[in-house]
Every structure is written in C-alpha cells, then in structure tokens.
Amino acid sequence: MRPAQDNQGSFLGRISIRRNQFTDVNTEQEQEDLELFQKHIADRFTELLSPPPPPQPPSDETNTAASVPATEQIMSVTWLRKLMDVFLCCEAEFKAILLMGRDPTQISKPPFDRLVPEMLDRSIKALDICTAVVNGIDSVRHYQRLAEIAVAALEQRPLGDGNVRRAKRALSNLLIALSIEDKENVSGGGRGGGSSAASKGGATIGQLKSSSWAVGRNWSAAKQIHAMTANLAPPRGNEAAGLPLPMFIMSTVTVFVMWVLTAAVPCQERAGLANHLPVPKHLNWAQSLVGIHEKIGDEWKKKEKKGSAGLMEEMTRMEKLGHSLVEFADGFHYPAEKEAAESAAAQVAEMAEICRRMEEELVPLQQQIREVFHRIVRSRAEILEVLEQAGKLSAPVV
C-alpha cells in the first residue's frame, strides 16, 4: 500500500529496522525529546498568555508600557490566529516524537492499544469542531457586514434621519444576533426564528439561522468537547516516563484549543460549555495553559448569564459600541447635535477599525482552521498506516 505522499515525507521510510541496536540510544534521545517538547509547550503558551509588548514608537502617547495593544489581547482575532500557529507547531513536534524512528509494533501494544484509539477518536471530534467553528466565523462575518452598514450610514455627512434609521436597523439586527445566538436553536427552516423587532427590513435573524450550515442534527459543540475530555488523565507510574506523557500533553492541548475556539466563535450549541477542563494545575508545562483557561473561563461565566454570542474580543467590543450607538440613534433628530455627533463619530471610527480588523483577519483565520483540519486528517492517516504496518509485522507469515 502506498504511503500517503506529502511534503513531510513518509514516516514509514524513516522507521529503522534494526530494532535492537537503537533501543538503548533511543530511550536517552526520547527522554531529551520529551523534555524539549514540554518546554516548547510551556514557552509557546506563556507567550500567548502575556504577549511581549511591541517596541514603543516614540510618538505614540496612548500606549503605556504595561498595556497590550488591543489587537493582541487574548481572544482577539489576531491572538486566535497565533493560537492556531501554536497548535500546528505543537502538533508537528508531537507527530515527530510519536512516529519518527519508532518501531511500529510499539504503538500497537498496551497501553497504546487503548491510548492510540482514544486519541484518534478525539481527533475525529476535533475535525467536526473545526468545521463548526469555520461555519461560526461565517456568522461573525455576517455581523461584520451589519456593522459595516451602520458605519457607512453613520459616516454620511450631512447625517440625516434616513441614515440614522438605516444604521439603527443594522445595529438592532446585530445586537439581537449577538444576544440570542446561544438561546436559539438551529432549526431547519422558516424565517420566523427571530423576534418581531428584527424581522422588519434587513436580513432577518431567522434567515441567518436558516442559511447557516449545521454540523449534523443534534450536534453540540459543548458535548463534543466534553466527550473529548473522557479518559483524558495524566499517565501514572512508569507510563509517565514514556510516550504516554506527550500523548496526554498533545491531547490536552488539542482539547484546550478546541475549547478556546468554541468559546470565541458562535458555534452550534454551546450551552453548557464546561468551564472545567481537566488541565492538571501542578504540571509545569501546563501553567500558562491554565492561566489562559482561567482568564477565558471568567469571561465565559459572565457572558453566559447574559447569553452572548462569543468571546471573540472584537465581537465583545462590537456589542458595546453597538449598544451605545443605538442609544445615539434613538435620541437622534435632524440636524445632529454637535457634541453627541462628535462622540458618536468617535465610536463609529472605532467600529470601523474593528470591521477593518475583521476584514483582514477573519478569512485568514478560517483558512488556518481548515489547515488545522487537514493536518489532523493527515496525521490520523499516518498513524493508521503505522498501525497497519505494525499489524503486518507482528502477524504470523501467511
């Protein structure tokens, strides 16, 4: 059977046949690799937890040394893209550890006969979550367009009643979408899914629901993540020293990343997205991960009470601005009152900036997630191949 061709080369080609010779050398090398792997994980997530401040331009008076620019804040689109990069790096390193120079029969014997299928099962669930998140980003792009309508309307000079009404309608739709996201079920059809206020003019919320893609009936992102945490426990005893450890680490990282994505982006059915991830707090490599998890978890708890669409930083700001601008629109009477108009204009500019950021980054984020999808698929195929190879090697010759 042909090994899958890709630019990483075939792992089968690198499997050494002289098992006896390399076993001893291998354990030392393996230990080194494992420690390096843990260190890299720790480093990468530490950087994500508190990104280093960018070099201060001398003319920039708004930036203080302690503040992180908004674009790099946790849960911003840019940060999410970095998270994807981190995941891809970790995954590549992990796969190398798992497969390179490894005797294929090793990963088919206990405890791997249980650990590997569990890991593969998790990877399948991760694939579906990736799909759901990509679909969810489509919804976010829709919000972006609504915001853009409002921005364009409110940027009109002279600002007229019609412009303001137009902006208000777009903003109302936006705010309703952001707030009912999790409460509404994705139903198969009908345009009556939205409240009556949203159903006049503009694209209705019901329409948005009915035209967005579902990842299967009765599918729930929250449930999938929960299922992924099943059997996810740190290895004990002598297992802790060998391959089971990086497997546990990688699985934890995967679940964590999927969890973050699900929290950030409006995904199908997130009710009950468990705050509680089984990340062992005492392990070194996991410290930053835990830190990020806690930060996000806090935000999530706050939002869940209000029922909000997603923790993506841009969306949160969009919501705030939206509320404020709707207030402005409600109080508007032609001609515009100077102070109110100026304050509104500043907010409109901020909204415009968010839209610009989204326009730049959302589609690349989608592409990155699809890349993650393909990478998971490829790794899965390679692991399965190695297992098959192991099956052939250990089976009696026919």
Place this chain on the structure above:
Amino acid sequence: MEKPENHAMESETLDHHKSDDHSDESEQQLATETPKSDSSQLSLTQVMEARFPNGRTIPGDGRFLGLKMESSGLGRDETADSAFILAVNRISKSVMTLRELRLDSTPVSSWLNRASSVQNRAASLLDEEFRHLLDRSREKNKKNNNADLSSDSTHESDRCVLQEEETFPDFPPESISTLEKIAGAMISAGYEAECCMSYEMSRRHAFKEELSEVGFEGINVEDVQRIPWESLEERSPAGSRSSAAAPPCFSPASFLCTAVFSSDDHAATRKRLFTGLVSAVTIRFLDFSGAVVLTKRSSEKLFKFLDMYETLRDLVPAVEQSDSDLNEEIKLAQTRLGEAAVTIFGELENSIKTDQGRTAVPSGAVHPLTRYTMNYLKYACEYKDTLDQVFQTEPEQETRRNQREDDEEYKVSAFGRQMIKVMEHLDANLEVKSRLYRDPALRSIFLMNNGRYILQKIKGSTEIRDLMGQAWTRKRSTELRQYHKSYQRETWGKVLQCMNQEGIQVNGKVFNAMFDEIHKTQSTWIVSDEQMQSELRVSIAALVIPAYRSFFGRYKQHIDSGRHSDKYVKYQPEDIETFIDDLFDGNPPSMARKRT
C-alpha cells in the same frame, strides 16, 4: 404583501406621517426658494431642472413615493411598481448630484435629510419585496415539485439550485427582470450591502434546503464514520451515475446572480456574490468528501468516491472564475479521493488473489467471484475517464511500464492497465480453482463457462472492450476454443475411438457404457451461456452422430436379425441426438426418456 405599516414600528410610522404633512410645504419651499446670499447662484429648482429636464420635479417624486409607500406596496401592479422604481432611481440620482455639488446651504441639507429618509423607507420596501420574490419563487416551485414527483425533469432541475438552465426554471423571466430592477434601485440608493445580504441569505437558504431534501444536512465526520454505508450513499449531494446524466451544475453562467446583477456597473458585486456562493457550495462538498474519505476503505465505496471526485472536478471552472481560493483544497481533496480509489482497487486485486475456496462450484458453473469481479469492473468502466485520471497520478513500477510500452497490444490507458491486472489475477485464480475438479472434462467446462462469461461481459460493453483492446479479446476467444477442444478430446475421444474399432459386441457394449456414463454425469453439468450450450451440443453432435450412424449402419444387419440386438446397440442415432440435448442442463436425466 404586507403594507409598510404592519411591520413598521409605531413611532416610525408616526414620524413618517408627520414629515409627510410638512412635506408639501417644505418641498414647495425647496422648489421656489432662491438663496439670498448670491444672486449669481442658481436656484435649487433651476439646478434640478438643468439636471433633470424631463420627468417630474424632485419634490413630486418624494411625494409620490410617500403616497406609494403608504398604500399598497409592491408586487400588485407592475406598471405602478416600475414607476415606483423609476422614482426611487431619480431620487437617488438627485441625492448623488446634490452631494457632489456640496452646496453648503440649509435648504439643501434639509432636503437631503428628507431625501435620505425617503430613500431609507423605499429601500426597506424594496428589500422586502426582493426577498419575497427570491423566496416565493422557490417555494412555489417546491410545491409544484412535491405534487409532481413522478416527473423526472423537474426533479433533475430541482436537484441543484445552482443548476439552472438559461431560463432559470425556478424564476420566470418577469421575476428576474423585477429582481434586476430592484437590485439596481437599491444599489443606486446606496443600499447595496442590504441587497447583497438579502440575496446571499436567500440563495444559501435555498441551497441548504435542497441539500436537506436529499438527506444531506450537515453531515459531520463522526456521523460518517458511524453510519452504515448504504444509508450514506443515498444521502450524498453528488449525482449518481444511474440516474440521467447530471447536466453540469456549476457553470458560472447558470448562477442566478449573473441575471439579477447583470449590468456592467454591478460587475464587482456580481463577482463577489458569485464567489460567496461558489465557496459555500464547494466547501460543503469538500467537507463531505473529506469526511467520507476518512472511513474504512471497502470496495462498494469506490463509486461514491468517484462521484465525489467528479463533482469536485465539475466545480473547478466555477471556482476558477470566482475569487475564492479553493483550488488547492479541491486538488487536495481529489488527491485523497484518488488515493482511496487506488487503494480500493488494489484491495480488489488482493481479494481476488487470496480467494481460496476448497470446494469447487458444483457442475462447473460460473464462479461467484467471476460474476462479482466482472460486474464490478463493468460498473467501474462507466467511470473510466475519471479512473484514468486517478491512476495516471499513480506511479507504476518501471519495469512493467517498459514492458508494456514495447508491446503493441498494451498501448492502453492507465486504468486499462489496472483492468488487465485484475483480469490476470482473476484468470490465475480460476486456473487454480479449475484444478479442484478431478475430471479433466469438467475442468474444461468450468474454464469455458467462466471464460465465456468474462468474454460476454467485455463484449457487452463498448467501454471495457475498447479499454481491453481487440488483441486481448481475440486471445480470450482463442483460449475458449482451446478449452472446447480439450473438452471434446477428454470426453469424446475414447468414445469415438471405440466406434472406429471392429467388433460390434464389445464395442457396442463399451459405447453404451461410456455414453450412458457421460449422459448421466454431464447432464448435471451446467453451461450457463445459452449460445455456448447450443454450440457445444451441436459440435458434439457433429462429432458423434455421423460416427455413430456409420457405426450403426455397419452393424445394421446384426440388429435387424433381432438377436440380442439390445445388448450391443441400444440406441438409434436419433436417440443419441436427443440425449446430447440433455447435456449441460444442470438436471439429472429422467430415465423415462430412454425409450422414445
């Protein structure tokens, strides 16, 4: 069509009426006021009339629109609707002009304010009507289709919302023309974003519904692993070969947006919407094919994989014309599907090689493996172009290829070579199976049956025949003839021999014994192919009957003399003929037939 009041909020309706009450006055004011500041400045009316010499004055338009929007809304009267859209367009033009002029005067700003209000309300109305029109046509068509499921043609066109022939069966030309006008009006009024949003929502919804109808409703990877393959097969969005050949679903011209946003001004919009929909469609198919390819490989999945491969290939022209970036992903998905197809085909070869039954098929009939393999290959040949593509990317072992290229006979396609490989394995396997028969004659019959079946299958399909090449077919026919000769020799050789020898008593007995034995045994043998069955019988008869007649004739006097005639020569030549017709029937001969 709802009246605007029904869905306008209370305050807004009041607002509208209020401004309407004053509209006459202020509009008259606008029309007649001459700015006091500079006499050289033209009055507003003069400016307007200079720009729009024909048609109503602008204030009139505003009033007209206001009245229209209060009353019936769109969709009832086409001329009134056209007038409405015309008025909207005029207002839009004047707004644009005024803004360009940048006249810094209160009446102008005031007028612009009113105009923006009017535009806003008009745009909302148009938007509603736009969406209604898009959704209503689809729903009407769906009702028709549900009532008339027997009609294949409507089913075909319904199968893919994007596959609309030139006349867009879902949308009558009047609808399209109205849609076009509305879109133009909304865009001129500056409401392009809302227009595109409504359009995209509607089309995506339609497409999603269509997928739901075929049971393909957001299939996820996990489901695909779990669901039994047969139920999944019916649910795929790809066309199935068994139904009428799927017309190209995705040619760019067949997208509705080319008709609705047809003007040159709207080219960018058109492209954007087109790209959006193409991407949405393509990603669904990519997701599905991605999920499907992860499942365990097995032979029955080959054809669905190939269907998906072909669907993705059909998407490429549309994707290339759009601004979407999905070409690489499509290639990747096709590569995976292709690899899967190659693997499945390889497993077919393996399963043939390893098929080792210990029991021979009774009566030398066609082996189930032969049937399965040939039917599979025949079906596979319907995809031969796709399979060619798939196998061409498969690097073949160098030695074999060189061998093949020298050989005239083997100037066949990449897939053809695979077919030949499979056939060779099948032949080898049948050869082994034939040795399970101890009787060499039965062995020959077995090989004849299977060889004939294979040959007929190949001849019966132009695709396979062309694929395998004439030389190959001729070779098989020759082999069949050889088996036939073997059979004759093994079964009838000795029989003929004994008839040629002297001595009626001995040879008569020997003949009778031999013939009875043959008759008893070989009647239970099967030759499935009717023509071959009859050819065999005819050739046996041609061989045996003349010999028997002459044998019979030589000893006629002995028989006529009536002495122990039965002992030596039991049968008339006609009897022999009859018994030969019993052969290869698959049934034990009835004893009663002996004395007819």
